[in-house]
Amino acid sequence: MSLLLISSTRFADHQTPPGHPERPERAEVMDVIADRWRQQGGEVAAPGSATLEQLARVHDREYLRRISETAGRVVTLDPDTYTSPESYEIALIAAGAAIDAVEAVMRGSHGVSLAMVRPPGHHAERGRAMGFCLLNNVAVAAAHARTIGAHRVAIVDYDVHHGNGTQHVFESNPNVLYASTHQFPFYPGTGAADEIGIGSGGGFTVNLPMERGAVSEDYQLVFTEVLLPVVRQFRPDLIVVSAGFDAHERDPLANMRLTAEAFAAMTMELRAVAAECCSGRMALVTEGGYDLHALAASLGAVVETLAGSIGPARWPKSDVASSRGRASATATKRALQPFWKF
Ligand SMILES: [Zn+2]
Secondary structure, eight states: OOEEEEOOGGGGGOOOOTTOSSOTHHHHHHHHHHHHHHHTTOEEEOOOOOOHHHHTTTSOHHHHHHHHTTTTSOEEEETTEEEOTTHHHHHHHHHHHHHHHHHHHHTTSOSEEEEOOSSOOTTOBTTBOBTTBSSOHHHHHHHHHHHTTOSSEEEEEOSSSOOHHHHHHHTTOTTEEEEEEEESSOTTSOOOTTOOOSGGGTTOEEEEEEOTTOOHHHHHHHIIIIIHHHHHHHOOSEEEEEEOOTTBTTOSSOOOOBOHHHHHHHHHHHHHHHHHHHTTOEEEEEOOOOOHHHHHHHHHHHHHHHHSOOOOOOOOOOOOOOOHHHHHHHHHHHHHTTTSOO
C-alpha cells in the first residue's frame, strides 16, 4: 500500500497541566489509528528526531537554544504553552516525523504519508513558542522538502486556527504557498483575507477567514472557488497539509460545524490536485483536534481516504443554510485578484 503512517508512542510523554486541551490522551487516539492501519497490513514507521540544522531553516538559533534548555524541566512558555521534562525531546520527534513524511513521498517510497504528532506546530513562530506549539513541524517539513527536490511547496492548513507561525516563516517566499481556512475573528488573531504575502511573496499567502458556525457547504465553496484553483495554478511539487481537526462540530475550543466526512472530503480534493500537479505527492501532519471522539473519527476518515483510490470528494450535506463561505470567498478573491485567475 502506498500510504505511510508515522507515529510514535513517545508523543504521550509530552505532558500538559490537568485539564489542558492538548492532553496526552490525544496520543492514545493516534496509537489506535496506527494499530488499526497495521492490522490492515499497512505500514507504520517510527520517526527520527529533527536535527538542529533542519530546525534552523525556519527557527532562530537563539530560540532553539532557549527551547533546548527546557529539556528535563517544566516550563511555561506562554499562557497556553507548557513543557514537561520530556517535551523538548518529543517536539524534536514531532518535527522529525514531519520531515520523514515529506522524505517518504519526495524519495518515492510512498505515494502519500500522514505523520500523527504532538505537540502541534503551526502557531510556533521563528523565535517564539505559542498556542501549544514548540516547533513549527510543517514549516520545518516544507523547508526540508525544498532541499530534496521540491522547488514549489503548497501548504494547506485546515486546522480551525490560523497558522500564524507558518504564514510568517514563508510570507516573503514565492516558492512556498500557504493557504488556510480558519475561524475568524479568533485565536491567534491573524489570517485576515488581505494578508496575502509580502514583497516577492505577494499572492502566495491565501487566507480564507470564516465566521464561526461554518458548515461543510461553506468549506466546499471556499475550496472549490478559491483554494483549489490557486493551488492548481501554483503547480506545487509537493502538497503539505496542516491537518487539524478542531473545526469539527464537537471540538471544545472552536465553533465550526464540520464532521469527519468533511475532513475526508477536503483530503480527497487535495489528493486530486496532488495527482494532477505532482504525481500525487502529499504529506499530512496533524495539528489540533481536542475532542477525542471527533479526532478518532476524523483521523480514521482521513486514513481511509488516503488509503483508497482517488475519486470525487464526497462533501457531506449539513442541512444548515449558511453564507459564511460566500463572504469569505468574495473577500479573498478580491485580495488575490491581481495574482490568480478565479
Ligand atoms: Zn487549532
